[in-house]
Amino acid sequence: MEEPGKRLGKDWKKSTDRAVTTAADAGGLKVLVADSKDAYEWKTVATLAEPAMPADTWIGNACAMDRDHVAAVYAPRTFTNKPDLMQGGAFTAVVNVKTGMVTKLLFTASLAYFDPTCNPETATAAFTAFRDNKSRLVTVSTSGKTTTDTTADGQVTSAVPVDDGIVAAQGRNLIHLSPAGKARTLASADSAPFQIRPASDGVAFLDRTGDTARAKLWTGHGTPSTLASGKVGDIALKQGTGGRVFLTGHTKNHHLTSSAVSALNVEADSEISSHGRLAVAPVLAPGVRVGLDNIKDAGKGFTKTEPSPDTTMAQGAAGEAAAPLTIKSTATTTGESLVQTVPDTTSTTGKESFSPALRAQEGRKPNKSQEAAAADDERAHNPVDTDRWCSVPRNDVRALALQPTPNQVEWAVDMAVRGKLEAKWIKQGGWRSQAGLGTVDPQGLLFQPPNLTGGGRIPAQVLLGVLAQESNLWQAESGVIPGQMGNPLAAVAGFYGHEGGTSDGYWTIHWNESDCGYGVGQVTDGMRLAGFEKPGEKSLSPAQQKAVALDYTVNIAASMYILADKWNEVHTAGQTITVNNDDPSKPENWFAALWNYNLGFNPNKGDGKPWGLGWYNNPANPFYPPSRHPFMTDPHDAAKPQDWPYEEKVMGWAAWSMDTGYSYGTDGRQDWPGESGYGTAGFRPAWWVNELQRDLIKPPLDAFCNSANNCSSTSPPDCPDAA
Structure with missing residues (x-):
């Protein structure tokens, strides 16, 4: 200086x-x-x-x-x-x-x-x-x-x-x-x-x-x-x-x-x-992955x-x-x-030792099935968790996921929302045969396109926003570059489970608490092993589970199916929650369905008790700073995603896209920042009439918490979160 x-x-x-x-x-x-x-x-x-x-x-x-x-x-x-x-x-x-x-x-x-x-x-x-x-x-x-x-x-x-x-x-x-x-x-x-x-x-x-x-x-x-x-x-x-x-x-x-x-x-x-x-x-x-603020689509391509x-x-x-x-x-x-x-931010002080919250599990073993107990000797030389409750193991060389390029993810989403993500458009064999998947038909046999209440279809950018927030558009773990194969992306905490209000229990392995989220959409529904389902859950077949965990096209089809179901759930008779004019072609109208996608829904049981979307993701919740602006209107927002509820983050990614670091051109050649093709954009962002309207994807703080719905941010509603 x-x-x-x-x-x-x-x-x-x-x-x-x-x-x-x-x-x-x-x-x-x-x-x-x-x-x-x-x-x-x-x-x-x-x-x-x-x-x-x-x-x-x-x-x-x-x-x-x-x-x-x-x-x-x-x-x-x-x-x-x-x-x-x-x-x-x-x-x-x-x-x-x-x-x-x-x-x-x-x-x-x-x-x-x-x-x-x-x-x-x-x-x-x-x-x-x-x-x-x-x-x-x-x-x-x-x-x-x-x-x-x-x-x-x-x-x-x-x-x-x-x-x-x-x-x-x-x-x-x-x-x-x-x-x-x-x-x-x-x-x-x-x-x-x-x-x-x-x-x-x-x-x-x-x-x-x-x-x-x-x-x-x-x-x-x-x-x-x-x-x-x-x-x-x-x-x-x-x-x-x-x-x-x-x-x-x-x-x-x-x-x-x-x-x-x-x-x-x-x-x-x-x-x-x-x-x-x-x-x-x-x-x-x-x-750190950020939004691109210089990508525009004003009707000119x-x-x-x-x-x-x-x-x-x-x-x-x-x-x-x-x-x-x-x-x-x-x-x-x-x-x-x-x-x-x-120039140097590589200090290792603070990352070489475990937190006591994790160390609490040392010397303690989770409950095991008889089959898992019999396999203890094998496990001494095998990194695969044989006593897991999630369907597809980690660290199994026979179950590796391909890391897609951002353009491949965008293509799959564009096809899925049109109900066209079928076998005839997907290259079979190759890495899919290597992963033991056989013929893949995401929307032909596995997850057929659902019908939305009120008609229409999911805007591609809404689903892409979900995938950006859930996984950075990754199907495999973060260290795997596009075109290579590795462990399927499965959150460690979700794979091993956690429970309890104290650290001693919270970070000990609890297979019964595993949520089993996999891949680009972190799909959880039906992804537990048969016999270990959550209450009311039905496991997918082993072949379907493997396809969801390893193949990004199948995972995207499953994610779209789940998101459509969340839209339909908030449009059920007697418990309808609508946003704006409720036109499903408008990305901002998916605000409630995205809230539901992350947290779940408290149904109206007709007993006079509160029903609807949980308090955790309510924009009025003082858990989030009232001072926040719409997510990703400033690239620095990527460093503090904890300051926005889930649905605001998804809408921010939909509006501003994300910078993936690199992408691939239409000729298959890898493009680095500043080169041809799609450059570093994860996907084509949504666009409104002007930037002011784009900023309005974040609702007023009290839009979903006011006298009309028996909610007050000064007295949180007596309504359980349905996480």
Whole structure:
């Protein structure tokens, strides 16, 4: 950096200001720090991941407990597709940024945007997990020692530790939880409080009314005072040290009478350093799959411009990012912009040892069938799980899946939605014979095209959005390049099963809890071995199960069949849920069916009890940041998919497509970024009349939670999630 004094302002060498950020890729969640006295030269202090656990990319959140310690949650990206893992299955750790030492913690937590939350004044962090309509709140010290472990009824969000317990949101109330779990209301708000920040003169937080957000301060008694307002997403509160809180973004009606809350003229989503001298923009690591914002289809055919630096990337599927990491920031004292590269982000500290949440299963064996017990000797030299409940094993050289190109996936989807994905269009033999599949006829014999209630067909981009979110358009595991064969893509947690509210039980093998999702659509229906079906499930035949797990065309036919069934389910007489004019040809009208695809449906039993789509994916759920914009309108969204409910992510991929890193031209020649053919686009994105309408694929926060459907975000509905 040239002339740092001019960029960083007076006394930058003497300042103890420290900035912390994270960058996630297939290697892990990277924790990076930079100090003012070093002209904010970034260094990677730890990489959080679990050995041998596959991930297309790791994701997570982190916060500074004090100058030298960071608390973090981290998990594979695919955890965002599983409500139980998303709400309570992420790994937890404390990182000493001075020494690089990582202390992995025994419990798991949620991937919610507020998890964890730190208080530098108490040098503690709070972690939250949601299970069975209860909230578990754990606070830890910088050593990783648990200081409190509290369980509260209902949904508690945005929990932050204070010196005498926890301050959090429950419904529209700001509450205090004692170490013993006793709750008392501190103040009421207009909505569920969020971005709760302890200040030296009270507790600052945001709430909202419609699209207007207000920054408020509760000083220990009475009604909170309003400090400033702005559009939801345009203002934010960030924690500093010394009891300071920073108000960022584009605010109106300043009334900053609080000495502890000060405004910074930077973007609302910036991460702020400990003393507020540096504002760091969201970081997207090279290799993370993003949306292409330069692909347009305006009725003139498919065109592609040169990819911008933010959306061009290396393959990234099989390991660390190939390109240097770039971090952009602003020195708040001068307003100067900084662009810095981090050439080395390969720190192994934090990824070489197992989390205690996984180590709990060592020395413990799952229940086995007699046949599996008799095969123990063979298993000592055989990596295939003979005592599994899922139909197609992992690590079996006789059951390998072909990794398709993105163009092959798009072709199969285009054919499937037209009911034309039949044997006559599929090349038989070759790798299919090698995999023991025989003749494949996805929609001729296996999954015949379903009829949609109301007629019409599924828009191709909706199904492609599902496949992008579920698998990155992969049929085989992430390390397998297109055209090669490998293990069928099956999430480790879903293959081995998990259960329970404690780590000791949660990450032990539980075959009976296996969901058995396979391939590009992560198809689960009928994929358990015969005799091990879920209640109400009928297993597919062994030949069909193998085809779903190994052949992307069959998997896509099955995925389309399931999605159509989810549409029909929300159009059943007596429990119809429609969106807009309910025209199935319009991608945005599939919002409810996609919600159903991920979570399931609570049927109307006519007993007066709540029915419909579950609370977990409701846009109004305070589990997700109210400040979020439509998914993938900013390429950096790919680094934080946990901030959007499932159906919003799918609609984002449908609208913006995804960058797969490379594709193949029409002549079969491989194309790398910037070359001919389809370039790096995963598929042709959906297109609306203008970009404003494209942005409107994200509904208003209260669209599905209002007085008309007996739902209130300040009092979550008494309705079970049908995951």
